[in-house]
Amino acid sequence: MCTKNPVIVIHGGCGKYKEDFQEICLLLVKEAALQAYRRSQQGGTALDMVEEASMFLENDPHFNAGCGAVLNECGEVELDAFIMDGKNLNAGAVAAVRNIANPTKLARLIMEQTKHVMLSDRGASRFAKAVGFPEVPMESLITERSRERLKKNLAAVDSQIEHETIGAVALDTAGNVACATSTGGLSNTLMGRIGDTPCIGSGGYADNLSGAVSTTGTGEAIMKITLARLITFNMERGMSPAEAADTGLKCLWTRLQNTAGVIVVNNAGDWAAKFTTDNMPWAAVAGGKLYYGIALGEVRTSPIEDICQ
């Protein structure tokens, strides 16, 4: 066990994952959790932890965030990302931004360097240029797999697609919670579509008075019940992260016959990773242990003493 007790929970998007894709995605979310944990061991805050994990997964082409993001109707990458600091309710978001490899980092800059919460499209690019944030050619974010997915137009034919949105929630040693969520949206969306991810209270929410949440699924359904905020409301009313997550997912099914996945941590360090799809790769570090899984009901553990020394 390390001296303090930070908690980090990661998801790599809910959906139905093919066999050969499951192992690599699980490996990657485990590594993201460990990296975020190491960051906390070096004094990183909850905000640093969720940013670290998000950037790691944005940089990996297996996830629908940063490099590897799905393509809109025009074959373009447009990215949404959100970050929130539970200490003061500060939040930052980018929506439909192009040519950015790490939208979560840009969202954090918007939070820290402007009076605003969300910048979109041309305005987000203009801000990136103004602060010297690196822009990249769109081609560098597009993978062969993304092109194939657009061709197959998965969004139109399969309701339980692989979303692969990524997200993180954390509690740091000072008792602050934070969340981050990052996505390329759904394949073949209309240009300029903004989903749940950058929409505060839908794709994520963080408040030290309750806890932090990151969601994944069909954005439009998640938005209609403001899923992340619903979960924190229920935690404010005394529910545990697991109860609040289950209640939120049940509401999504009852009201809209839709499925999703969520990760939750509360301000006491209790946490949950829940989903109503077949799969969601997730990993958590809590109490000196690594927890992870990808199928319904699956919880595996391994010790992590080695990295705490």
Added chain:
Amino acid sequence: MCTKNPVIVIHGGCGKYKEDFQEICLLLVKEAALQAYRRSQQGGTALDMVEEASMFLENDPHFNAGCGAVLNECGEVELDAFIMDGKNLNAGAVAAVRNIANPTKLARLIMEQTKHVMLSDRGASRFAKAVGFPEVPMESLITERSRERLKKNLAAVDSQIEHETIGAVALDTAGNVACATSTGGLSNTLMGRIGDTPCIGSGGYADNLSGAVSTTGTGEAIMKITLARLITFNMERGMSPAEAADTGLKCLWTRLQNTAGVIVVNNAGDWAAKFTTDNMPWAAVAGGKLYYGIALGEVRTSPIEDICQ
């Protein structure tokens, strides 16, 4: 009294209104309420009522919505609008859209003709073109007053600015609730800034199981507590519209030392128009009467039998 009992409540934005501006804004929100009421008398739904009122106020240059919207840092009009149907939780929004005179109508088309909730900037324009929605020269939306406001850079020097965002909530004769909110944002914002208005649960929310809300104020603060959703949550828990409005505004002050205004109707037809700024022009039609006011605590009434016959 008319045969059924629809309810409509309108706001014209919270803030500190100059004397000479108060009377005209109050007159206009009264007229917007009456127009929406007439629409209901002709069989219009709650959605039709809030759309009617929003378009009327968007077309009037006195409000910061549609024509008369404030200008961003580049001297441009970028509009945000939101509409939501409490019957099925369907919602539509445009964010940072240009060259559109009635963004609320475009938001409704997004809700009704796409699988999405929100389209932004270039994507919203592309959708408008695709469906033949009229685009207008930006100049036609800019008023001399908007130019002067940008010069004075009001946003930076006065925390209690005239927001003049417009909004409407309604209950129709079938028991459905709806909300709409429309704004040009804050003067001198960064390009592409998205505020609370199009963000579901922040600028508005509507659910037949509780009621409908539209908010006005500094978007970034409203977003951090998802003010509209907070109010519907509290109505779900049994609070009246007035109690839920007061509780939401109190939370905004306690957590973020910020002020705002809200209009609320519940599914039983109880309604409230509350604000913590000096002024908010508002008007309501309920129980065959017109109610209106602009100062704190002010509630005036007049009969409206004449229009129901």
